[in-house]
Amino acid sequence: MGGFLIRRAGAALVVLVIASMLVFLGVRAIPGDPAIALGAESRDPALLAQIRHKYLLDRPVPVQYGHWIWLALHGDLGVDQRELSVSHTIVSRLPITLELAALSMLLATLVGIPAGVIAAVRRGKPSDHATTGVALVGLSVPHFWLGLLAIIWFAVDLHWLPAGGYVGWAHPLDNLEHMIMPALVLSAGFSAVLMRQMRSSMLTSLEADYVRTARAKGLSEWRVVGHHALRNSLITVTTVMGLQLGALISGAVVTETVFQIAGFGRLTIEAVNQRDYTLIQGVVLVAAVGYVVANLLVDVVYSLLNPRIRIS
Amino acid sequence: MSAVADPHGAPIVDPRARRRRLLRKRFLRRPVAVAGLVVVLGFVVVAVFAPWIAPHTSGFTDFDHTLAKPGGRYPLGTDELGHDELSRVIWGARSSMQVGVLATLLAMAIAVPIGMVAGYYRGWIDTVIARATDVLLSFPFVILAVGLAAILGPSLTNATLALGIGSIPAFIRIARGETLALREEDYVPAAIANGATDRTIIFRHILPNMTSTLLVQATLTIPGAIVGEAVLSFLGLGVQPPQTSWGVMLQTAQDYLSQAPRLAIFPGVALVLAVLAFNVFGDGLRDILDPRTTR
Numbered sequence: 001m002g003g004f005l006i007r008r009a010g011a012a013l014v015v016l017v018i019a020s021m022l023v024f025l026g027v028r029a030i031p032g033d034p035a036i037a038l039g040a041e042s043r044d045p046a047l048l049a050q051i052r053h054k055y056l057l058d059r060p061v062p063v064q065y066g067h068w069i070w071l072a073l074h075g076d077l078g079v080d081q082r083e084l085s086v087s088h089t090i091v092s093r094l095p096i097t098l099e100l101a102a103l104s105m106l107l108a109t110l111v112g113i114p115a116g117v118i119a120a121v122r123r124g125k126p127s128d129h130a131t132t133g134v135a136l137v138g139l140s141v142p143h144f145w146l147g148l149l150a151i152i153w154f155a156v157d158l159h160w161l162p163a164g165g166y167v168g169w170a171h172p173l174d175n176l177e178h179m180i181m182p183a184l185v186l187s188a189g190f191s192a193v194l195m196r197q198m199r200s201s202m203l204t205s206l207e208a209d210y211v212r213t214a215r216a217k218g219l220s221e222w223r224v225v226g227h228h229a230l231r232n233s234l235i236t237v238t239t240v241m242g243l244q245l246g247a248l249i250s251g252a253v254v255t256e257t258v259f260q261i262a263g264f265g266r267l268t269i270e271a272v273n274q275r276d277y278t279l280i281q282g283v284v285l286v287a288a289v290g291y292v293v294a295n296l297l298v299d300v301v302y303s304l305l306n307p308r309i310r311i312s
Numbered sequence: 313m314s315a316v317a318d319p320h321g322a323p324i325v326d327p328r329a330r331r332r333r334l335l336r337k338r339f340l341r342r343p344v345a346v347a348g349l350v351v352v353l354g355f356v357v358v359a360v361f362a363p364w365i366a367p368h369t370s371g372f373t374d375f376d377h378t379l380a381k382p383g384g385r386y387p388l389g390t391d392e393l394g395h396d397e398l399s400r401v402i403w404g405a406r407s408s409m410q411v412g413v414l415a416t417l418l419a420m421a422i423a424v425p426i427g428m429v430a431g432y433y434r435g436w437i438d439t440v441i442a443r444a445t446d447v448l449l450s451f452p453f454v455i456l457a458v459g460l461a462a463i464l465g466p467s468l469t470n471a472t473l474a475l476g477i478g479s480i481p482a483f484i485r486i487a488r489g490e491t492l493a494l495r496e497e498d499y500v501p502a503a504i505a506n507g508a509t510d511r512t513i514i515f516r517h518i519l520p521n522m523t524s525t526l527l528v529q530a531t532l533t534i535p536g537a538i539v540g541e542a543v544l545s546f547l548g549l550g551v552q553p554p555q556t557s558w559g560v561m562l563q564t565a566q567d568y569l570s571q572a573p574r575l576a577i578f579p580g581v582a583l584v585l586a587v588l589a590f591n592v593f594g595d596g597l598r599d600i601l602d603p604r605t606t607r
Contacts, residue, residue, distance in 0.1 A: 015447050148569065249452040
């Protein structure tokens with residue numbers, strides 16, 4: 001177990017180091033003088049020289065990279081065009097996106113897993129076809145269009161929910177009222193994937209020998225499905241959850257734009273549109289770190305659930 | 313097709329023709345997949361013949377009839393600048409298909425040779441390529457595409473490049489995995505005994521045997537790229553007006569959700585229909601080409 005964890009963590013670390021290099025070099029591949037960008041488009045030679053010195057832009061690239069990483073490890077990602085600390089901006093925006101992501105994962109689990117189980121148990125029957133069909137549509141409808149539709153129906157026509165914006169946790173009910181529509185929209189694709197995965201792994205489990213044994217022992221169908229088959233199927237679903245994290249981050253970018261939520265995803269687009277290089281660099285680095293760490297956690301959970309993985 | 317008689321009089325059917333006929337029969341037994349193919353072909357025809365099918369050019373504006381309701385001269389109405397919605401949806405199909413197909417071809421052209429080299433030679437080169445793929449996969453797709461679009465600048469071509477590059481890792485993984493498995497097949501040592509070079513083995517023996525896997529992955533990558541283009545354009549990082557695409561149309565529709573919700577409906581329906589068609593067609597193709605998934 002320990003060896004497996006160390007190997008996995010080591011691989012994740014290598015990936016992160018290379019990813020950070022790519023981010024660093026990628027931002028430097030953007031045409032234009034970074035000193036001017038860092039100096040909020042100022043052309044004052046004294047200021048530019050000062051910035052070049054401060055950010056070591058007059059030093060070789062490997063030194064610059066080392067310095068950047070050193071500061072990043074201490075939580076300093078530099079300042080953006082408005083002289084605001086990039087780390088502070090990210091830390092202030094991140095909780096909003098995390099709330100959105102957590103809420104949609106919760107909704108997706110509540111919908112996707114039971115739907116998959118029902119479809120597998122009632123394989124070939126109308127309820128199976130209906131759930132499978134809905135899941136296929138859920139996979140094919142892009143988040144941002146679903147978001148627009150939801151706004152048209154629930155905000156413009158029915159006046160049930162606000163069309164967008166964000167209210168802090170100080171007002172829990174208001175917060176939920178603003179978050180429920182974006183979370184539902186973001187969860188749609190995720191629950192479709194979960195449902196499909198759950199269905200196919202349940203079908204495999206239901207044909208396994210131990211399920212036949214359980215039935216032969218005379219256990220109730222409820223216990224066979226809920227206790228024996230479901231448990232083993234959940235292992236596969238954990239991996240899918242990990243693989244879907246990327247889609248969740250991507251979806252958050254779009255969903256936050258549609259619903260005008262000033263979260264981390266929206267920040268990414270703002271940074272790109274304003275060509276704010278320090279901000280782009282910081283945001284992409286944080287996204288990559290979060291993604292890799294989350295995947296590592298999923299691997300750990302997976303190995304806890306499934307001992308066979310640790311041996312191979 | 314080529315049914316020649318052997319000396320004993322029994323017809324020998326070309327095995328390839330037989331396989332093709334078998335696949336066609338299996339495919340036709342899946343009405344959903346067939347419907348997907350029909351819709352896909354429909355979109356391709358619309359995209360290719362857009363200049364002849366669309367009533368107006370994509371830049372056409374009628375300032376006397378802005379935000380017109382559907383009917384009469386404009387079957388789907390007009391937008392805030394008096395663009396004919398129907399024409400714009402048709403021209404949008406052209407952008408979408410172009411991005412979808414070109415991005416997928418680009419990804420395949422780069423990724424397949426890399427993946428095959430990794431899988432065929434193994435050793436350190438495989439380790440390097442596999443790790444590099446992991447790194448690329450460590451960026452969520454949209455973040456990667458947004459980052460690339462930021463570096464390259466917004467345009468249809470750059471969106472295609474960004475989405476193509478973003479699809480590379482998945483293709484490398486598949487080509488590598490397939491090559492790893494196929495190089496163990498008996499025909500590889502046979503070819504080596506015949507004096508075949510590595511290049512011949514890779515391109516003449518291994519590549520043809522993985523075409524069906526690549527084809528399925530391509531059919532499922534195209535809709536991803538189509539949505540990707542719509543997302544990038546929606547975020548202002550893809551197609552720039554006056555050129556149009558479904559993403560651009562949805563972006564402008566956002567400001568008129570209460571006055572003219574139909575502006576968000578039509579391009580969205582077209583987008584979902586195209587993506588859904590590619591997905592069910594791809595699923596069907598995978599089912600008939602790989603009997604293992606037929607459950």
